Amino acid sequence: MEARFQPGDRVRILDRDQPGHVRTPIYVRGKTGVIERIVGSFPNPELLAVGHSGLPYKMLYRVNFAQSELWDDYDGKPEDTLEIEIYEHWLAPA
Amino acid sequence: MSETHEHAHDHEHPPHAHDGKPIQEDALPPLEAHVLETAVRELLIEKGVISSDDIRRSIEERESRNPALGAKIVARAWADPEFKSKLMNESDEALLTFGINMSPMELCVVENTQEVHNMVVCTLCSCYPRPVLGIPPAWYKRRDYRSRAVREPRAVLQEFGTQIPEAKQVRVHDSNADLRYLVLPQRPDGTEGWDEEQLAKLVTRDSMIGVSDALTPAEIED
Incomplete structure (x- = not known):
């Protein structure tokens, strides 16, 4: 499976409302980060959770965010970051 | 479990309101x-x-898994640079030498340095590197830790008694999908020449979650 994004690429997390076993927390939706690494392809948890095989597999990435991007009033250091795993179908180029 | 709970008094009884009832009643129907x-x-x-x-x-x-296993892994990584490199880059293979199989998950090891402090949380549920650390602590699953660790990590660390120097970057890892995270704490000063067994005594559960540092040699004296 080919990865659509590469480490260093800027990506935006899609801001869509989707019920079910979704592994994209609301606090990162609509936010912009940078691909930290390609983790590999995994069964789609949204399908796996409801009795399907999880096929087709989805490419999974670790995305790095500046905390100040996630929270308007973040009061730590500007360098502080958060890293989280996001599946490719939740990512758009930014 | 019996609703009646006869309560034979062959044990010391702490002074609390009991009313002859079990402390936790199975009153709710099963899920x-x-x-x-x-x-x-x-x-x-x-x-x-x-x-x-x-x-x-x-x-x-x-x-049977518990943080002592994780401590051994960290101690070896401190003592053996080749093992550390394997643990950071091909954790599957490194863990096999300890008889650990993470499948279908993968272990992602994040290293604390002079510049960076890492901490781990699972905001969506309670994902935790169980094959390496065992059962997660109760606070790890609580909503307040899960919501605040991503929102105000420095305040949370302070409440755990962990002072992060102003100059250090705090990097939070939300363990939300297929990876599980282990923090490789900084090796404490004054441990030059220590063997793995001695080093492992410095490695606590919380230091491998990243809410504290490893113990110092002075802290394990006597």
């Missing part, structure tokens, strides 16, 4: 998921796919 689990389990046993003993053994195996 749908519990009923489903029981039904599936009984069917699998009845059809000979797995045995009750297989299930018991699997639970025993899971619950």
